[in-house]
Amino acid sequence: MLGLCRKIQKLLVWKWVLYTSKRSFVFGIAYSEAHRNSYYYTDLLQLCKSTNSVKKVHAQIVIGGYEQNQFLAAKLVDKYAESCGSNLEDARKVFDNLSDRDVFCWNVVIKSYANIGPFLEALNVYDEMRSNGITPNHYTYPFVLKACGSERAYKKGQAIHGHVVKSRLNLDLYVGNALVTFYAKCQEVDMSRNIFDEIPRKDIVSWNSMISGYTTNGRVDAAILMFYAMLRDNFIGAPDSTTLVTILPAFAQVADIQAGFWLHSYIVKSGMKLDAALGSGLISLYSNCGYISIARAIFDQISDRNIIVWNAIIRCYGMHGHAREALRMFLQLTEVGLHPDGVIFLCLLSACSHAGMVEDGWNLFQTMEVYGVEKREEHYACMVDLLGRAGCLDKAVEVIKNMPIQPGKNVYGALLGACRIHNNIELAEIAAEKLFVLDPENAGRYVILAQMYEDAGRWKDAARVRKALKENEIRKPIGYSSVELESGHKKFGVNDETHPFTTQIVETLVSLDRIMGKETCI
Incomplete structure (x- = not known):
């Protein structure tokens, strides 16, 4: 029991x-x-993959009474910006509906506009932020400066630089990197370098930004020197893929094949993925150095070929006279479903022009309309060059007359060059008169016309043109030669006295000249 x-x-x-x-x-x-708190809704937002799903969570947030939660509002703005593409209307409504906004909310909105656009709106929000008494921090300035760089708003960027200095954030790493990039985009590379030198502890982004600034502004020698300086810096690790993408165009421009081999080997040994950005850079470098077969081998290794990769290989074949192969690559490009752009057609038209393939070039020019590619002045210039080289000057003039846009210096420059080849002085005079207005500082235009007059025995006309060249103080750019030494590439021009040992070099040359003279007499 x-x-x-x-x-x-x-x-x-x-x-x-x-x-x-x-x-x-x-x-x-x-x-x-x-x-349920803001963290619950934050987790839900992280799972959202579309605008509709974001809107559903947004509705729950409103029903739950968290609409004025600044943290959640910032997350909503960020998610709308991520999922809506270029339309930030929903994101802006969330922000505007807030009665109280902290610096984090302002930063998220500015970042969204700086990344997606319109870039001017990022600057407007920044001004509104300051007028509301909110102090920008070291996260704000990189976004605002990015918008300034995208918009090429140099004066505004200078003013923001002043705000940075007043806030004592000019030595901040992220702000400093943003300033380097901003000034480089505005073609103020020397100012970029000054900012770069002031950054106390540089990271790899600092070096990449400065190298990219030099490369994009045509200062390839400075970019290469900066790259080698980076390799010697003990605080910076090995170059990453961004470093190589920024420096490859510089080595391609100087056609430094030894550096190309080294960079290619580094990519292979370090196990980097040969993506579209790296692959197109290597193709361009090998192409400029004349290694067509290696360029093609790299092209075949790239799995995610985008339009830039195809452009690089088509340009490679075209610039080396393989116009037929360039056209075959164009057909393959269309067969894989990619849409050709204006750069592709420019490369193809140039290849046809140099190969004398008039019919193929004309067909390509007409095909641009089929693919909806806008015909720009450079495309018309290629057609004028193509027809002009083939001796079809009348048809070239007809193309110019029927242009829907105003012909520029490139078009008339191509026509003048064709007139020089076929010795058509009358048409050359018309083209030259246009160029003297459109491109008045280009001495080459005057020289071509003067030489044509001299060839025809019209000495007075030739003297008149050369006199105008002298009176207007128009000088032809000095030609430079480049030699590769152990210390790098060295440039020198005619009567160049910049070398520190110019006197000794001249004396040695004079001495050698005397010795050669004596040997000849004997």
């Missing part, structure tokens, strides 16, 4: 435990549902 009572007692205890546990569990769920 006693045993039975104990069993019944234990059973009652277990029932009570189960009941209280179940009751606690149920009430626990109710309690959590009634007190």
Whole structure:
């Protein structure tokens, strides 16, 4: 009997435990549902993959009474910007609906406009932020400066630079990197370098930004020197893929094949993925150095070929006279479903022009309309050059007359060059008169016309043109030669006296000249 009572007692205890546990569990769920916080909705937003899903979570946030939560509002703005592409209308409504905004909310909106556009709106929000008494921080300035760089708003960027200095954030790493990039985009590379030198502890982004600034502004020698300086810096690790993407165009421009081999080997040994950016850079470098087969081998290794990669290989074939192969690559490009752009057609038209393939070039020119590619002045210039080289000057003039846009210096420059080839002085005079207005500082235009007059024995006309060249103080750019030494590439021009040992070099040359003269006499 006693045993039975104990069993019944234990059973009652277990029932009570189960009941209280179940009751606690149920009430626990109710309690959590009634007190969902911003972290719960943040997790939901992270799972959203489309605009519709973001809007559903947004509706729950409004129903739950968290619409004025600044943290959640910032996350909503960021998610709308991520999912809506170029349309920031929904994101802006969330921001404008806030009665109180902290610096984090302002930064998220500025970042969204700086990344997606319109870039001017990022600057407007920044001005509104300051007028509302919110102090920008070291996260604000990189976004604003990015917008200034994208918009090429140099004066505004200078003013923001002043705000940075007043805030004592000019030595901040992220702000400093943003300033380097901004000034480089505005073609103020020397100012970029000054900012770069002031950054106390540079990271790889600092070096990449400065190298990119030099490369994009045509200062390839400075970019190469900066790259080698980076390799010698003990605080910076090995170059990353961004470094190589920024420096490859510089080595391609100087056609430094040894550096190309080294960079290619580094990519392979370090296990970097040969993506479209790296691959197109290597193709261009090998192409400029004349290694067509290696360029093609790299092209075949790239799995994610975009339009830039195809452009690089088509340009490679075209610049080396393989116009037929360039056209075959163009057909393959269309077969894989890619849409050719204006650069592709420019490379193809140039290849046809140099190969004398008039019919193919003309067909390509007409094909641009099929693909919806806008015909720009450079495309018309290629067609004028193509027809002009083939001696079809009348047809070239007809193309110019039928242009829907105003012909520029490139078009008339191509026509003048064709007139020089086929010695058509009358048409050359017309083209030159246009160029003297459109491109008045280009001495080459005057020289071509003067030489044509001299070839025809029209000495007075030639003297008149050369006199105008002299009176207007128009000088032809000095030609430079480049030699590769152990210390790098060295340039020198005609009568160049910049070398520190110019006197000794001239004396040695004079001495050698005397010795050669004596040997000849003997």
